[in-house]
Amino acid sequence: MKYPRFRSRYVTAGVAGLALAAGAVVVTTAAEAAAGCRVTYAVSSSWPGGFGANVTITNLGDPVTSWRLTWSFGAGQTITQLWNGTHTQSGSQVTVTNVSYNGTIATGASTGFGFNGAWNGANPVPTNFALNGTACTGSVTTTGAPTTAGPTTAGPTTAGPTTAGPTSARPTTAGPTSAGPTSAVPCTRQPGTGGGSGPYPAGYETSNSLANHTIYRPDSLPCEKMPILAWSQGACSANGLSAFNFLREIASHGFLVIANGSPNGSGSSTASWLTQSMDWAVAENARQGSKYYGRLDTSKIAVAGFSCGGLEAYEVSNDPRVTTTAIFSSGLLNDANDYQLRRLTKPIAYFIGGSSDIAYPNAMDDWGKLPSGLPAFMGNLNVGHGGTYDQTNGGEFGRVMVLYLKWRLKGDQTSGRAFVGSNCGLCGTQWQVQQKNLTL
Template sequence: MRQRKPAHRISAALVALSAGAALLAGSAAPAAAAGTGPYDAEYETTFRLYGHTIYRPANLPDDEQLPIVVWGNGGCMADGTMFDEFLLEIASHGFLVIANGRPGGSGSTDADMLTDAIDWAVDENDRLFGSYRGHLDTGAIAVMGQSCGGIEAYEASDDDRVDTTVLWNSGMLSDLDNWRLNRLEAPIAYFTGGPDDIAHENAVDDWDRIPSDLPAFMGSLDVGHTGTFGEPNGGEYGRVGAAWLKWQLTGDGQAGGAFTGSDCGLCSTDWDVRRRNL
């Protein structure tokens, strides 16, 4: 059996690295319309979900509903704009993305905040006179997170409403928590920063432990623990993350081509790819 690093050591390292990622991944300044998708994206806050930041198309489309994505930050930090370049990119492809923490916020978060975000979105879709009424696809929900936020995503994935779980630079910290892996039912994707990513081995270890019949994808790119989140539009992470979500939550077969088939879009590229049951 593969031996893991002691949980307290790797946890401290993940928090430290994720705090550094905050300097790379975004600022607290209000975002201008952004993203490479068909919609200009922006973020906002609401007193109805005070401890979160909401990324959305600036103009909600009338002809389609937005799938829901909830996000946990690296270091479990309560800064909703820590990954704004990446999350704006996702929103620009027609998603409502809710990140833990207010813009430029401080403090820590937990997995319950991801569930709270899902609850809020479902309620808002039905709320009389609400701006999101009828605009959200409450049957298409993803939980995602980076580093410590990925652990939050694991915990929040124990929700029948979740359709896919996505971990970025993350994996279970302790074998004592492996029971959570046995509960996974929705398709899962792992994206790591390659061997130099402190969480890479944890993700690989989890890959060997998740249910054998679970649809799963793992892509590793040699970009380290902070990935490409801070690059314009989230860099390669933004491109690949949007493709996974479009495939899983909207059934976009062209986007799914990045992950499936003998000549998949990420095959024979700089990405190291593993696949199962796709």
């Protein structure tokens, strides 16, 4: 059976998302417990009278075993459906509490939830978030008796290193500088000039040692090691900025993204360029003097691509370093290539533009031929072949790809619940969902 070839073409679909990362606040109680949070609120999609949003909470203080997030809507918005949390709303006041499986948030860890809402006339992003009663204002304050146990505010000259110095007292209150490899570039958070809705504003760069590629990364490298995404563009384009908003959004959530093609490059890529991306990342992680030395998680690598780029991702999906494959609006063009499906052993996800997507029949044919027992997700969003890559923060495809990578490459089970089970976060939404062998 042979399927018609399809060419990549970009269209603008849906309404651009809005994103705002709330500031962080760290306070200390009289007992010297530290509390603080960072909240990312992203409007991922919007339609007349309704919208979808994703909220991520990052705990910057001591570990918590339960949480309550509050905010006020500014224009009469209401929540109509919420997953990965329990909500109540009284007028403009919203309270979301944890469910049984996501109440515990370690220091520096994140959890999140999503919801659909209704709006009329305006949909401004809330700014007055509070976690367990502590406002996320972007400032740092302390209370209690810092001279007895406050190394982060008093310093060794007032508390003495033998009783409350930074090496012996609450390193978790000092922020991200307490984690990650000490031999690499310092991981102190700096204000970023990049973009994306994640906690690490991101931009892009190039490397002389990796020709024909564009590297998307956080402006300030996070303390935790970054998983890696190797990406191939639509039309197998050698322009590394073809999916700029989408790829920068992923990087802003703590991933290193290496895209085929130099910035505004011309010509076409090959699947070997994805292999070059993986080779380069592994080498840079091991090279002393590299900004990425010890900062990459080379055991967690995804390969993905859009349209023609999806075909290139298929070609390298059997590389032993690959953790998962993601196929966007793509499918094998003829049965002679079905061997690429039979050799799949790692989880795969498909994100397709619905029945109007020219790649839809190819993708669905591939879906039906996947090896028995292979963990697989199929999501169709009715946006056509062009997807949402050009929308703010990559639109809905950007939001969902971040969730998928957090699950598969960072082990974030809260994000994984968007894909798993009959009541998954994407189930019953604008997405049409199919699942095979998925477990958390």
